[in-house]
Amino acid sequence: MNNLPKEVRGLFGKHRLQLGIGDLARVAGVSQSKIRYWEQKGYVHSIKNDEGQNHKYSLKMLGKISLIKHFMDEGFTLQAAAEKAEQRHELMDVVQKIMVDRFIELTQCDGHQAINLGPLDDDPQHCVFAVIENDQTKLRLVPTKN
Amino acid sequence: MNNLPKEVRGLFGKHRLQLGIGDLARVAGVSQSKIRYWEQKGYVHSIKNDEGQNHKYSLKMLGKISLIKHFMDEGFTLQAAAEKAEQRHELMDVVQKIMVDRFIELTQCDGHQAINLGPLDDDPQHCVFAVIENDQTKLRLVPTKN
């Protein structure tokens, strides 16, 4: 049933995935000097590894940095953008938790690739499937197999 | 409605997120020399950036590396583990697509944090919510707000 080993799903867990500043800057499209300044001001935090020489950042921080950039592009000051980002980036925790808990089974649905997200809490006889059809993701209810 | 800007979701898109070999090795728990050997044998691929000096790897490759490790730990040879991983790691594409397409709205449900994954394809009057309750993720059907 579960065809994605726990270790693999665990990769996306809260503080597992860590990126260096170079990758962070490239992926988020924000300069390293900006990230360093934001960190100095306390808006961005790096992970303290034991032997930490270089700074490492979590996926959550990547999300926050991207949000700060987004709000600054809209005209907010750094401080205002950071405050707005602070409220929103909790989302990253939820996203990660759902990935770890729910992305359990890769399967097929009417010949399309799908992920079985598991049964509905109120109606365990039906599972929610996320199906990829024609490059779109659709949600379907499928009777639970026993 | 959509409170996660597109740029932020796009971060998880197919080839956006790239990690260096050091981060990859630490996160996956696989030595750098193993990763280099697996790449040399063609089981792992790095992303060719324009100015590519250092090798960069996608989230999908992180998943594949973790899967190869998993199967080798179970006793398979490198080749057999890589073949088994090859079949499974397509999952990563699906996971990423769903994150980009479906993780749209952070909201509340009965006082708990939730993500609105959007309407059911067969029944657009109901949306699927992933709700975090007592540190567990539950799936619920909620009438679509108009």
Next chain:
DNA sequence: CGTGTAAGGAATTCTGACACG
């Protein structure tokens, strides 16, 4: 305030070779 750059040292990564088994 918010960001960039030049500067020198420290840590990281690259490649091809060689060891072991």
Next chain:
DNA sequence: CGTGTAAGGAATTCTGACACG
């Protein structure tokens, strides 16, 4: 086959300073 290591060069990152505005 599958992995580790020593080796030297190349690219990356770190910090504190200073420029600009």
